[in-house]
Amino acid sequence: MVATSNDVMPDIELYQPTDEANALALAASLGNEGWLLGGGQDTFGWLKDRNKIATAMIELTQVDAWKGIRETADGIEIGAVTTLTDIANDPLVQSRYGLLATAAGKVASPQIRNVGTLGGNLVQDARCWYYRRGLDCYRAGGNLCYADSPEGLNREHAIFGASRCVAVSPSDTAPALVALDATMVISSSSGQRTVPAQDFFVGPARDIENMTVLNDGEILTAVRIPNTWANAEFYFEKVADRNVWDFALVSIATAMKVSGGTVQDARVAAGAVECVPRRLQAVENALRGQQRSEQLADQVASIATNGAQPLNYNHFKVPLLGNLVKRAVRG
Ligand SMILES: Cc1cc2nc3c(=O)[nH]c(=O)nc-3n(C[C@H](O)[C@H](O)[C@H](O)COP(=O)(O)OP(=O)(O)OC[C@H]3O[C@@H](n4cnc5c(N)ncnc54)[C@H](O)[C@@H]3O)c2cc1C
């Protein structure tokens, strides 16, 4: 007798455009039927587990115009299909925007960074295990949150800004780009628009099924980083259960301009504490114009955690965030 399995992956139409116009036309005509594919490191998990299906895919990585790192009059532009390894190893990114090079180098494992793209890293879906297992929670169109329930396991979840869904923004590069005042370039068949990194990510109160402002037919094609923070003093730290192959429990990304021990200006963003990268503007304001000291570090650490609303199993994230902010201020 021959064993048979009905668990066969459905047919997927694969489109592999090599030029920009073709890719944008495909995205427009396929709309929400056209799954955009970077390196597939988030996508393939969904398909392998059979918890989301795709009928058509548009592979973006063969469009040369969306690849590579270029110097511009006002900073640099990184094509959205550039791999995380290329970003982490790029001499220009390393020398001027070390914050991003470090953050990109902390994603997952070398194998995932070799194929994972910046666009995919920024647009990746929530990593809540209930959702990834295919349960019918709010984010999946249902009417409850399994993580935020009396028995819910929510160690990895949000301590700020939840609205029905308590999943966090999982991207390591996102807080770094917020701290660098980056701009996202979004293209579609009807043109291009730009959105500040901070406004690119959206929480569940605005859209519970998507984590970014991208509409059907739109593609993130580049990320621009201005000179504003080039060569500033940077700090990136990611705390996770394991050193590789793991998402942040909390991360911190800071850019500071310090002169004679005084903080002239600062950008501070935290990852994995909210459904979007959390910019800590109150901390930035408290740092500006102050002499760097242990007392200042303590003071801003408590500002950073103000208003946190931990869930049953993630109280540890509150002191962890405070301590990471302290370490960033110490430098
Ligand atoms: C074991 C494991 C560990 C991981 N650890 C981490 C980690 O520590 N930190 C971290 O940040 N991530 C982590 N990831 C998540 C993710 O796989 C990587 O971040 C990777 O960079 C995703 O990029 P990709 O190009 O492979 O994404 P893809 O799977 O190709 O795309 C991801 C999503 O983004 C969309 N998309 C892709 N490119 C674009 C674009 N240009 N415009 C619009 N939409 C686009 C896709 O449609 C898809 O929905 C991990 C993944 C795995 C499997």
Ligand code: SF4
């Ligand atoms: S946290 Fe969000 S993704 Fe997770 S179960 Fe709740 S609604 Fe679903």
